[in-house]
Amino acid sequence: ETRTLRFQSAYPASSTIYMSAETWAKRVEELSGGRLKIEFMPAGTIVPAFEVLDAVNKNVIDGGHSTVAYWVGKHRAGTLFGDAAGGPFGMDILDYVGWLYEGGGIELYRDYYRVELKTNIEVIPSVTSANQALGWFARPVESWADLKGRKCRQTGVTAEVFASSGMSTVNMPGGEIVPAGERGVIECAEFVGPAEDMGIGFQTIWKHFYPMSTHNPATIVDFLVNGDVWNSLAPDLQAIMQAAASEATLRSHIRKGKLDADALDKMRNEDGVTVHRTPDDILRNILASWDEIAKKESESNAFFKKVYDSQRDYASKVVPAKRLIQAPYNLGADHYWPEAK
Amino acid sequence: MSFNDILSVAMLGGMLAFIFVGFPIAFTLLFIALVFGSIGIGVNITFSLAYLQIFGTMKDDILPAVPLFIFMGYMTEQAGLMNRLFGSMRQIMAPLSGSLFLAVLLTATIFAMATGIVGAAVTVLGIMAGPMMIKAGYDAKLSAGAIAAGGTLGILIPPSVMLVVMGPTLGVPVNQLYGAAMAPGFMLAVCYATYCVARSYINPRVGPILPIEERVGSAIEITREFVVGVLPLCLLIVATLGSILSGLATPTEAASCGAVGATILALAYRKLSFWTLKNAAVATVVTSSMVLLLAVASNVFGAVFTQQGGAAIITDVVTSIPVSDMWKLVIIMVIIFALGWPFEWPAIVLVFLPIFTPIVLQLDLGMTKPELLLWFGVLVAVNLQTAYLSPPVAMSAYFLRNVVPQWSLKLIYSGMGQFMVIQIVFLIALLMWPSLVLWLPSVLK
Amino acid sequence: MSKPAPPFSPAALRAIKIIDGFTEKFVLLVAVLTIPLVLSNTVEVVSRYLFSSPTIWAADATVMSYGAIFMLGSSYALLKGAHVRTDIFWESFSDRKKGAIDAVCYVALFLPVMAIIFYMSLDDFLYSYEINEKSTLSLWMPVIWPLRGVIPLTAVLLFFQGISELLKSLFAVTTGRAFETHEKIEI
Numbered sequence: 022e023t024r025t026l027r028f029q030s031a032y033p034a035s036s037t038i039y040m041s042a043e044t045w046a047k048r049v050e051e052l053s054g055g056r057l058k059i060e061f062m063p064a065g066t067i068v069p070a071f072e073v074l075d076a077v078n079k080n081v082i083d084g085g086h087s088t089v090a091y092w093v094g095k096h097r098a099g100t101l102f103g104d105a106a107g108g109p110f111g112m113d114i115l116d117y118v119g120w121l122y123e124g125g126g127i128e129l130y131r132d133y134y135r136v137e138l139k140t141n142i143e144v145i146p147s148v149t150s151a152n153q154a155l156g157w158f159a160r161p162v163e164s165w166a167d168l169k170g171r172k173c174r175q176t177g178v179t180a181e182v183f184a185s186s187g188m189s190t191v192n193m194p195g196g197e198i199v200p201a202g203e204r205g206v207i208e209c210a211e212f213v214g215p216a217e218d219m220g221i222g223f224q225t226i227w228k229h230f231y232p233m234s235t236h237n238p239a240t241i242v243d244f245l246v247n248g249d250v251w252n253s254l255a256p257d258l259q260a261i262m263q264a265a266a267s268e269a270t271l272r273s274h275i276r277k278g279k280l281d282a283d284a285l286d287k288m289r290n291e292d293g294v295t296v297h298r299t300p301d302d303i304l305r306n307i308l309a310s311w312d313e314i315a316k317k318e319s320e321s322n323a324f325f326k327k328v329y330d331s332q333r334d335y336a337s338k339v340v341p342a343k344r345l346i347q348a349p350y351n352l353g354a355d356h357y358w359p360e361a362k
Numbered sequence: 363m364s365f366n367d368i369l370s371v372a373m374l375g376g377m378l379a380f381i382f383v384g385f386p387i388a389f390t391l392l393f394i395a396l397v398f399g400s401i402g403i404g405v406n407i408t409f410s411l412a413y414l415q416i417f418g419t420m421k422d423d424i425l426p427a428v429p430l431f432i433f434m435g436y437m438t439e440q441a442g443l444m445n446r447l448f449g450s451m452r453q454i455m456a457p458l459s460g461s462l463f464l465a466v467l468l469t470a471t472i473f474a475m476a477t478g479i480v481g482a483a484v485t486v487l488g489i490m491a492g493p494m495m496i497k498a499g500y501d502a503k504l505s506a507g508a509i510a511a512g513g514t515l516g517i518l519i520p521p522s523v524m525l526v527v528m529g530p531t532l533g534v535p536v537n538q539l540y541g542a543a544m545a546p547g548f549m550l551a552v553c554y555a556t557y558c559v560a561r562s563y564i565n566p567r568v569g570p571i572l573p574i575e576e577r578v579g580s581a582i583e584i585t586r587e588f589v590v591g592v593l594p595l596c597l598l599i600v601a602t603l604g605s606i607l608s609g610l611a612t613p614t615e616a617a618s619c620g621a622v623g624a625t626i627l628a629l630a631y632r633k634l635s636f637w638t639l640k641n642a643a644v645a646t647v648v649t650s651s652m653v654l655l656l657a658v659a660s661n662v663f664g665a666v667f668t669q670q671g672g673a674a675i676i677t678d679v680v681t682s683i684p685v686s687d688m689w690k691l692v693i694i695m696v697i698i699f700a701l702g703w704p705f706e707w708p709a710i711v712l713v714f715l716p717i718f719t720p721i722v723l724q725l726d727l728g729m730t731k732p733e734l735l736l737w738f739g740v741l742v743a744v745n746l747q748t749a750y751l752s753p754p755v756a757m758s759a760y761f762l763r764n765v766v767p768q769w770s771l772k773l774i775y776s777g778m779g780q781f782m783v784i785q786i787v788f789l790i791a792l793l794m795w796p797s798l799v800l801w802l803p804s805v806l807k
Numbered sequence: 808m809s810k811p812a813p814p815f816s817p818a819a820l821r822a823i824k825i826i827d828g829f830t831e832k833f834v835l836l837v838a839v840l841t842i843p844l845v846l847s848n849t850v851e852v853v854s855r856y857l858f859s860s861p862t863i864w865a866a867d868a869t870v871m872s873y874g875a876i877f878m879l880g881s882s883y884a885l886l887k888g889a890h891v892r893t894d895i896f897w898e899s900f901s902d903r904k905k906g907a908i909d910a911v912c913y914v915a916l917f918l919p920v921m922a923i924i925f926y927m928s929l930d931d932f933l934y935s936y937e938i939n940e941k942s943t944l945s946l947w948m949p950v951i952w953p954l955r956g957v958i959p960l961t962a963v964l965l966f967f968q969g970i971s972e973l974l975k976s977l978f979a980v981t982t983g984r985a986f987e988t989h990e991k992i993e994i
């Protein structure tokens with residue numbers, strides 16, 4: 022007997038985030054021997070992208086695929102699950118997933134949906150990208166101060182991080198960024214990274230790309246399952262959904278390196294995009310700006326403080342240790358692949 | 363056929379039957395969606411889905427241009443800009459035969475670039491030109507037709523409220539749709555004018571040359587009137603349309619600036635008072651409510667219909683018709699043309715277009731999907747212009763009849779009929795040569 | 808004028824007057840929202856292109872006033888007979904027949920739909936209010952529960968205007984003539 026669940030993504034079908042989610046759906050079906058089938062749909066099929074959470078909560082759809090960053094209007098601690106600048110506290114994506122599974126993060130993640138937002142939702146985290154790009158610009162960017170007055174697509178608290186530079190921001194789902202660029206609503210945009218951004222066509226609008234940034238070093242995308250639907254599934258099917266998410270996470274993470282390299286080649290050689298190195302002062306100012314925001318938020322938001330403290334605890338152990346253990350990435354890179362002057 | 367398939371067919375059939383009863387379409391659609399959805403996909407899901415669609419439409423970032431362009435239209439009308447425009451055009455064209463036809467069509471074309479609503483154009487042109495054409499002994503049918511058809515140019519030539527509403531429905535950026543509709547709009551205006559002038563040359567009694575005493579004003583007076591009365595409006599048009607087409611401003615931003623600009627012009631012409639502002643604001647509320655509540659209702663209906671699998675059935679049925687893809691497009695165009703008899707454009711664009719769009723996306727006509735949608739959008743726009751002209755629900759005729767009581771509805775209909783023929787021939791030309799539509803957007807890009 | 812019409816309940820006439828009077832006044836409040844709608848993007852364009860400092864509030868102000876205007880204005884549009892009908896057959900019906908169709912539709916279709924919309928949107932409004940939900944469209948991040956509240960409020964406004972319209976249609980059924988006639992709204 023086959024059980025079919027209907028899932029809708031907050032991402033367009035052309036994005037690689039969406040494709041990773043389809044991989045997950047396919048693996049769930051295979052691993053369950055066909056007992057559980059996930060019918061996956063792109064953003065807007067049933068509800069608009071930013072209504073995915075409400076739709077899952079009300080069981081308009083059985084499940085959703087989105088990021089916590091979209092729900093900071095409901096509760097600002099959402100930003101700590103995936104799009105906090107600086108990791109936070111210097112964690113890279115693997116440290117960050119370490120915090121989730123070894124540092125108690127996953128319980129806090131569940132509490133965010135269940136207790137704080139009071140929704141009837143089971144969350145299955147799934148990483149799609151590390152280190153998001155600073156973004157795409159119509160005109161080159163020289164410095165942090167040079168961001169002033171530009172109107173960019175930014176999501177959630179990240180928008181506030183950049184706002185202290187004087188940038189003006191507007192939020193919109195991934196699928197609407199390129200049309201908005203064509204209509205002149207925005208002159209720059211941040212979405213994910215090289216391959217992902219090319220998938221939805223940024224290179225046709227903007228010709229200056231800055232792949233390096235510190236604003237989203239560890240991005241998490243999650244599968245949301247309606248609580249009643251989740252409870253109605255046999256324990257082995259629940260386990261399969263979680264295991265397949267881990268697998269999809271790992272696979273997409275691995276694949277990303279090659280995909281991004283190919284994308285960078287293509288944008289430079291075929292699309293006439295200039296790839297820039299992000300100025301250092303931007304990288305530093307992002308962290309400083311985020312620290313301010315997080316400090317202020319901690320003072321008034323108890324749950325935010327709880328999550329933030331938990332991350333600091335975990336990071337205080339693994340980040341300094343990693344610095345002792347791991348040689349700087351650029352050292353090896355410079356040795357074998359010195360940059361052309 | 364599954365239960366949901368039967369339900370979908372019943373839902374579509376029920377909707378078609380029910381809206382002919384005559385109760386306001388928006389509420390009828392909501393009712394049918396809630397009833398059929400509750401049966402087919404469950405009460406809770408239907409209610410939640412309806413709620414999410416309503417709220418989603420309220421947060422749309424393109425549709426705010428609709429009330430803004432409507433406000434701009436009302437303000438331009440209040441400022442009396444059209445009167446001055448027509449006055450100038452009449453004087454400039456006076457020495458030509460059929461001059462009043464040309465003045466009407468030129469005024470209509472320029473005004474179409476300043477507003478996106480039709481009622482104002484037909485009404486004002488009717489009031490100004492109607493009596494003049496009667497007095498000058500112009501052919502009554504052709505006169506009525508020129509005013510009624512000229513007035514409809516406003517929904518084709520940007521900025522057009524209809525194209526703003528169509529953009530999100532088709533998933534096409536509004537500024538590109540504007541670019542695509544521009545050239546066809548002007549060509550159609552030229553076709554109208556050519557027809558009128560040709561008729562006047564062949565038979566001078568159709569559009570006699572005005573007697574000398576009717577040609578008021580010296581060259582200096584004409585120039586002054588042109589500078590004071592016409593130039594500011596043209597500047598407003600260039601600023602509004604230019605900023606949209608060049609991508610400098612979004613349609614919403616341009617519409618906002620256009621609305622403010624029209625208000626300033628009204629102030630400059632001393633036509634602005636608290637009451638004009640109040641009336642324009644209230645009229646904007648009413649007209650926007652009419653269009654946008656229907657948008658809400660259609661979105662709810664469409665979401666439930668799609669959830670039940672109804673859209674997929676329609677697509678399957680049409681795509682399985684054993685004719686070439688081009689003929690499938692022609693069939694869709696004929697259906698839309700037929701829908702134009704009983705319905706006005708808001709119902710067709712909002713209720714029926716979403717049903718056709720997935721089919722069109724399946725057609726292989728040798729162009730990319732964005733090009734296909736742009737072309738299709740303009741074809742639909744030209745097609746729907748005929749909805750204003752096709753009896754029995756021909757808004758243009760009603761507006762005109764209200765202000766020129768000397769012309770009977772029958773006379774107006776037969777005048778409009780001639781322009782509908784031009785319209786259809788032109789539509790066929792656009793079907794045969796897509797580059798007429800796609801050329802300008804590709805240059806603008 | 809023709810022969811005197813059959814009498815119609817004075818209480819109903821009073822109810823119509825009260826409801827319509829309220830709707831006529833309420834629309835003025837809604838019309839005030841056209842001020843932020845019209846001005847915010849102009850301010851945005853000027854400050855963005857002339858002073859290179861875009862606003863943080865224009866996007867939210869535009870969307871919120873737009874959403875509220877057409878929803879809250881819909882009861883006045885109903886009063887003015889602006890919501891489009893398919894009038895291909897409608898035009899040829901007698902006033903009494905129009906009244907009968909409207910009466911049936913208001914009772915069986917319109918009023919239940921408004922009750923449902925009120926019921927299904929109220930919880931979301933209350934929840935949004937409880938968590939003090941913010942808009943994430945722009946950095947301004949204004950509270951968004953008022954916009955969610957617009958939906959149940961619209962349902963209430965339409966429900967009451969619907970009662971007035973129902974009484975008017977019953978008037979047409981009883982007396983055989985329309986309570987009032989509307990001009991077509993241009994678009």
Ligand code: NA
Nearest residue numbers: 474516519521
């Ligand atoms: Na127009």
Ligand code: NA
Nearest residue numbers: 702749752755
């Ligand atoms: Na018609």
